[in-house]
Amino acid sequence: MKKSSNLAYGNLTRIFFILVLVFALIYIFPVFWMFITSIRPDNDIHKFPPTIMPHALTLKNYIYVFTGMEGFLRYFLNSVVVTISTVLIVLVASAMSGYAFGMRKFRGNQLLFMLVLSVLTIPYIMYLIPIYIMEYRMGLTDTYLGLILPYVALNLPWGLLIMRGAFSTIPLDIRDAAVVDGCGEFRMVFQILLPIVRPAFVTTTIITFVFAWQEFMFASTINKKNEWQTLPVGIVWIRDELQTMAMGKVGAAIILSIIPVLILFFIFRKFFIEGLSEGMLKG
Numbered sequence: 001m002k003k004s005s006n007l008a009y010g011n012l013t014r015i016f017f018i019l020v021l022v023f024a025l026i027y028i029f030p031v032f033w034m035f036i037t038s039i040r041p042d043n044d045i046h047k048f049p050p051t052i053m054p055h056a057l058t059l060k061n062y063i064y065v066f067t068g069m070e071g072f073l074r075y076f077l078n079s080v081v082v083t084i085s086t087v088l089i090v091l092v093a094s095a096m097s098g099y100a101f102g103m104r105k106f107r108g109n110q111l112l113f114m115l116v117l118s119v120l121t122i123p124y125i126m127y128l129i130p131i132y133i134m135e136y137r138m139g140l141t142d143t144y145l146g147l148i149l150p151y152v153a154l155n156l157p158w159g160l161l162i163m164r165g166a167f168s169t170i171p172l173d174i175r176d177a178a179v180v181d182g183c184g185e186f187r188m189v190f191q192i193l194l195p196i197v198r199p200a201f202v203t204t205t206i207i208t209f210v211f212a213w214q215e216f217m218f219a220s221t222i223n224k225k226n227e228w229q230t231l232p233v234g235i236v237w238i239r240d241e242l243q244t245m246a247m248g249k250v251g252a253a254i255i256l257s258i259i260p261v262l263i264l265f266f267i268f269r270k271f272f273i274e275g276l277s278e279g280m281l282k283g
Contacts, residue, residue, distance in 0.1 A: 038251035061252035075234030083212040086151040098163025119157045142225045159204040166200030202268045
């Protein structure tokens with residue numbers, strides 16, 4: 001009986017693995033196809049019937065992106081400034097608020113926490129018009145700050161949710177011992193407690209980075225001038241200038257825009273799942 005149950009469990013595991021593999025290939029294939037397109041010569045791209053593997057390879061599309069594609073480096077710089085600023089602010093704010101909600105007790109703790117999380121229940125497209133009107137009146141359109149502020153506001157609830165759950169798993173004895181040794185609040189949070197919740201901290205970093213790096217709707221609405229556009233909007237503008245037949249050049253630009261996210265994920269991938277389970281499930 002036990003042998004048959006183990007056999008059935010093994011078969012279910014294999015089926016589940018195959019299903020996961022199939023779904024992974026479905027999601028990966030568009031990126032793979034875009035990469036293959038970016039290293040094909042133009043005559044190979046438009047050949048019919050199309051082939052999965054190219055008959056020839058070229059780096060001309062990538063060279064053109066850096067040398068002949070006007071505005072790409074500016075768009076890339078804008079995305080770097082906006083994304084890094086957003087990530088830093090969210091990390092500091094979520095670490096401090098996560099500690100306050102997870103390890104400190106004060107009146108209205110749960111009510112205030114639920115009010116902050118209520119932001120997540122509303123589709124973020126609903127905030128677009130009021131935020132645009134407010135920033136237009138404050139003169140924040142076509143500025144870095146005009147994107148950083150809404151990005152922080154939209155990502156901070158996620159950071160708080162993850163960091164609060166992580167801090168709530170830390171024994172209070174550690175905090176009490178630090179207080180007895182004369183450690184101040186800020187030093188205790190950033191030097192003693194944050195290393196303990198490092199997976200949740202890394203998870204917050206990745207989620208915030210991906211959102212700010214790839215966000216299109218707010219960037220295309222709040223910033224209208226070309227010199228303030230971020231990379232997702234800038235690639236669309238470049239596509240329109242090159243016309244849709246320049247698929248190799250546009251593909252190279254898209255692949256280059258994906259690389260920072262892949263690098264960040266592969267560096268911290270071992271912390272990502274652990275941080276999600278630690279911060280969101282235990283919170």
